[in-house]
Amino acid sequence: MAPKTAKTAQKRGRPPKALKNAKTLKNDVPETDVLTSLYHDMLLIRRFEEKAGQLYGMGEIGGFCHLYIGQEAVVVGLQSVAEEGDSVVTSYRDHGHMLACGMEAAGVMAELTGREGGYSKGKGGSMHMFSREKNFYGGHGIVAAQVPIGAGLAFAHKYKGDGKVNMAYLGDGAVNQGQVYETFNMAALWDLPVIFVIENNQYGMGTSVNRAAAGLDLCDRGKGYGIPGMQVDGMDVLAVRAAGEIALEHCRSGKGPYILEMKTYRYRGHSMSDPAKYRTREEVDSMRKQHDPIDQLKEMLLREGVDEAALKELDKQVKQVVTGATDFALSSPLPHEDELYTDILVENA
Amino acid sequence: MAIEIKMPALSPTMTEGRLSRWLVKQGDEIKSGDLLAEIETDKATMEVEAVDEGVVTEILVAEGTDNIAVGSVIARLSGDDDTENNTADAAADNSDASSEAPAALQVAEAAPQAPAVPAAPVVAQIAEELDWDGPTKTMTVREALRDAMAEEMRDDERVFVMGEEVAEYQGAYKVTQGLLDEFSDKRVIDTPITEHGFAGLGVGAAFGELRPIIEFMTFNFSMQAIDHIINSAAKTLYMSGGQMGCPIVFRGPNGAASRVAAQHSQCYASWYAHCPGLKVVSPWSAADAKGLLKSAIRDPNPVIFLENEVMYGQSFEVPDHDDWTVPIGKAKVVREGTDVTITAFSIMVGRALEAAEALAQQGISAEVIDLRTIRPLDVETITASVRKTNHLVCTEEGFPFAGVSSEIAMQIMEHCFDYLDAPVERVTGKDVPMPYAENLEKLALPQVDEILQAVHKACYREGGR
Ligand SMILES: Cc1ncc(C[n+]2csc(CCOP(=O)(O)OP(=O)(O)O)c2C)c(N)n1
Ligand SMILES: [Mg+2]
Numbered sequence: 088m089a090p091k092t093a094k095t096a097q098k099r100g101r102p103p104k105a106l107k108n109a110k111t112l113k114n115d116v117p118e119t120d121v122l123t124s125l126y127h128d129m130l131l132i133r134r135f136e137e138k139a140g141q142l143y144g145m146g147e148i149g150g151f152c153h154l155y156i157g158q159e160a161v162v163v164g165l166q167s168v169a170e171e172g173d174s175v176v177t178s179y180r181d182h183g184h185m186l187a188c189g190m191e192a193a194g195v196m197a198e199l200t201g202r203e204g205g206y207s208k209g210k211g212g213s214m215h216m217f218s219r220e221k222n223f224y225g226g227h228g229i230v231a232a233q234v235p236i237g238a239g240l241a242f243a244h245k246y247k248g249d250g251k252v253n254m255a256y257l258g259d260g261a262v263n264q265g266q267v268y269e270t271f272n273m274a275a276l277w278d279l280p281v282i283f284v285i286e287n288n289q290y291g292m293g294t295s296v297n298r299a300a301a302g303l304d305l306c307d308r309g310k311g312y313g314i315p316g317m318q319v320d321g322m323d324v325l326a327v328r329a330a331g332e333i334a335l336e337h338c339r340s341g342k343g344p345y346i347l348e349m350k351t352y353r354y355r356g357h358s359m360s361d362p363a364k365y366r367t368r369e370e371v372d373s374m375r376k377q378h379d380p381i382d383q384l385k386e387m388l389l390r391e392g393v394d395e396a397a398l399k400e401l402d403k404q405v406k407q408v409v410t411g412a413t414d415f416a417l418s419s420p421l422p423h424e425d426e427l428y429t430d431i432l433v434e435n436a
Numbered sequence: 437m438a439i440e441i442k443m444p445a446l447s448p449t450m451t452e453g454r455l456s457r458w459l460v461k462q463g464d465e466i467k468s469g470d471l472l473a474e475i476e477t478d479k480a481t482m483e484v485e486a487v488d489e490g491v492v493t494e495i496l497v498a499e500g501t502d503n504i505a506v507g508s509v510i511a512r513l514s515g516d517d518d519t520e521n522n523t524a525d526a527a528a529d530n531s532d533a534s535s536e537a538p539a540a541l542q543v544a545e546a547a548p549q550a551p552a553v554p555a556a557p558v559v560a561q562i563a564e565e566l567d568w569d570g571p572t573k574t575m576t577v578r579e580a581l582r583d584a585m586a587e588e589m590r591d592d593e594r595v596f597v598m599g600e601e602v603a604e605y606q607g608a609y610k611v612t613q614g615l616l617d618e619f620s621d622k623r624v625i626d627t628p629i630t631e632h633g634f635a636g637l638g639v640g641a642a643f644g645e646l647r648p649i650i651e652f653m654t655f656n657f658s659m660q661a662i663d664h665i666i667n668s669a670a671k672t673l674y675m676s677g678g679q680m681g682c683p684i685v686f687r688g689p690n691g692a693a694s695r696v697a698a699q700h701s702q703c704y705a706s707w708y709a710h711c712p713g714l715k716v717v718s719p720w721s722a723a724d725a726k727g728l729l730k731s732a733i734r735d736p737n738p739v740i741f742l743e744n745e746v747m748y749g750q751s752f753e754v755p756d757h758d759d760w761t762v763p764i765g766k767a768k769v770v771r772e773g774t775d776v777t778i779t780a781f782s783i784m785v786g787r788a789l790e791a792a793e794a795l796a797q798q799g800i801s802a803e804v805i806d807l808r809t810i811r812p813l814d815v816e817t818i819t820a821s822v823r824k825t826n827h828l829v830c831t832e833e834g835f836p837f838a839g840v841s842s843e844i845a846m847q848i849m850e851h852c853f854d855y856l857d858a859p860v861e862r863v864t865g866k867d868v869p870m871p872y873a874e875n876l877e878k879l880a881l882p883q884v885d886e887i888l889q890a891v892h893k894a895c896y897r898e899g900g901r
Contacts, residue, residue, distance in 0.1 A: 137487045138487070140485075141444075143445065144444025144446070145444070146445045146506060146507065150448055151448075174644070206677065207676050209677075211676060215675035217672070217675070218679070219680055224640070224643050224680075225675075225676075227668070228667070229663055229667050229668075232636060232664065234636070235633045235634070235636030235640065236639055236640035236643065237640060238637050238640060239636065239637035239642075240640045241640075242640070242641050243646050246641075246646060266632045266636060269632060270633050272628055272633075273628065273630065273633060276628070359446065360447035360448065362483075375469070429678065430676075430678040431673070431712045431713050432673070432713065432715065432737045433673065433735075433737050
């Protein structure tokens with residue numbers, strides 16, 4: 088690819104106020120049915136994750152299990168403005184992303200329980216699931232490995248000229264890995280259509296972001312490469328949507344990568360076996376009480392005149408989906424032992 | 437309907453715990469997310485949140501109770517109708533709920549069970565190699581590799597080459613010479629010095645249905661990227677339940693060059709061959725280099741293609757054929773013999789042939805096998821030879837411990853121990869980081885003389901160590 092000579096003056100990575108800009112750019116509240124579907128999608132993730140936590144407690148799910156509770160607005164908001172064919176890649180904290188990509192709750196839950204009916208036939212588990220059909224490319228257990236992979240998917244989008252964008256989700260801890268900067272450089276150098284979505288949930292395991300990350304706000308980590316960045320209230324699904332539209336439009340029009348720093352919060356421990364003693368219960372409670380993405384949207388829906396009974400009905404439907412997924416995940420058989428030696432190489436190619 | 441609250445498992449290894457404190461009491465109304473109790477596991481004290489909603493009707497285990505088994509009922513809630521589908525054992529109550537499962541994932545109701553007999557690994561079908569007696573062209577290994585890439589790029593739009601100095605500079609060792617001119621910078625791409633990044637990017641591009649050829653300037657630098665090679669490329673097919681493979685070639689010079697010392701002289705054959713999910717190829721001749729690289733590019737799996745800098749300039753006859761391929765997984769008998777089998781790959785094939793020539797002078801008939809592919813290893817060709825010669829000497833440039841030779845020796849014990857007239861011998865690189873000094877480097881690398889000694893020993897001849 089031709090070496091970059093002059094890059095158009097990039098917007099400076101913007102401080103949190105920029106979020107307000109993003110909002111005012113597209114300030115109109117979306118139609119009620121859009122709001123309702125955002126509510127539904129977030130609630131599905133919440134209930135799914137609660138159930139996963141419960142199944143873990145019952146010993147039906149083993150190993151590592153990283154719940155997404157609290158962060159629902161990020162993936163739901165962004166995927167709601169993505170286009171069919173845009174690809175997604177993320178870390179091990181991936182259940183919400185899979186549901187938001189349209190993967191079946193039953194297949195995801197059955198993978199969590201390690202059963203034949205799971206998306207990876209029970210061989211991948213919580214951290215490793217994929218769906219080519221839904222353009223979901225994992226589920227990666229190595230911190231930050233998904234970042235260059237996302238750029239590679241974007242490279243393929245550009246190469247094929249299909250007009251699609253990749254969303255590569257990473258954590259506030261992952262953002263310190265060297266390969267992230269190798270990727271930023273290449274993505275900017277080659278104008279790859281990739282959005283680096285930094286889900287800043289304030290902690291990488293037990294280390295708070297200010298104990299791990301030096302320097303500027305994370306949204307500014309692309310500055311040296313000329314990658315524009317924006318900080319977004321990741322607990323506000325509408326703010327996430329508005330920011331997503333800007334970033335997607337930037338990538339789709341050929342201007343290269345974009346960084347979205349989503350300020351968010353996870354309510355549960357890092358994984359199921361994390362007692363989360365590095366933060367106070369008050370901190371968690373205040374996030375929950377004052378910033379919960381689902382409660383906030385629910386209030387808005389009620390303000391917009393949606394009737395409470397309709398929301399209850401939706402709640403009921405979501406519970407049914409989760410119950411159905413759970414039944415499936417508990418009744419699907421264990422994978423056949425023959426599977427031990429399958430899928431190692433593509434055979435008879 | 438009553439909801440049972442059970443003692444939860446809070447870590448992968450927890451079987452029981454202590455209920456240190458109740459945070460609710462009888463009669464309390466509970467919402468999902470409320471704290472119920474503090475539970476002490478073997479590792480930590482954790483707070484347990486409610487999933488279900490309702491009123492606490494019974495507390496069955498007193499505060500301070502030890503050794504409560506995971507799964508035992510510790511409290512009961514009264515549920516209202518709304519919560520009935522959300523109980524822990526809703527699964528059992530709700531027989532038609534499985535209709536929620538997506539059709540594609542529907543599985544007949546069956547108790548989880550483990551079938552009795554684990555299968556053996558599937559033995560891959562290997563295509564037959566073309567027996568070529570047509571015209572040939574003399575060319576170097578370097579040209580053969582370049583031609584292989586150019587031909588595949590002409591044939592398949594999805595193939596691209598990426599690496600450090602592969603484009604403008606024409607390749608650090610000139611292997612990609614001329615490719616930029618023919619295929620443009622869309623398909624021949626210079627990267628920053630960013631191995632981990634571009635190896636991962638290559639994996640992503642392969643997931644995105646392209647056919648990347650990722651060049652490492654030398655394989656020593658692949659250690660920067662080994663996480664993506666093993667964790668991202670090799671394992672994804674398995675982890676995705678067969679949905680998503682990773683058709684990618686990682687190629688570049690491997691092993692010792694000359695006087696580049698410890699950090700730049702290492703053979704990675706056994707490193708990568710150790711890992712299921714990868715194919716590992718390491719050719720010697722130009723004809724094999726060309727044919728195997730073409731096969732590697734077409735292979736739907738990740739292939740590690742180990743070249744050798746010292747070999748790049750050596751010339752061989754290459755079939756004058758417009759689509760010369762050599763199947764991966766097939767060794768080649770490069771010299772027939774009856775008294776001893778010598779296995780080798782890459783640069784060691786030349787040394788093994790030299791040794792065979794010297795042995796012939798001494799009246800020992802050596803059969804030399806060029807492994808060509810390290811994984812999947814062509815055990816059949818090796819065992820057929822050992823059944824005939826009854827003696828085996830394995831050679832490689834890499835370290836001895838857990839090396840390719842160790843694996844061959846083991847395979848021979850498993851497959852034809854009874855045919856061996858003497859223990860297997862190996863000639864390998866020494867078990868030391870590569871020294872810089874010329875004399876020491878020579879000592880560190882396996883030499884023809886050592887092969888002769890090993891053969892003598894295996895055949896109980898004089899001069900054997
Ligand atoms: C290369 C690597 N180092 C360490 C780990 C162990 N580990 C798993 S998650 C994690 C913290 C990551 O935090 P962050 O990126 O903020 O993501 P979050 O878990 O908050 O979603 C660590 C250290 C790993 N998986 N991979
Ligand atoms: Mg984090």
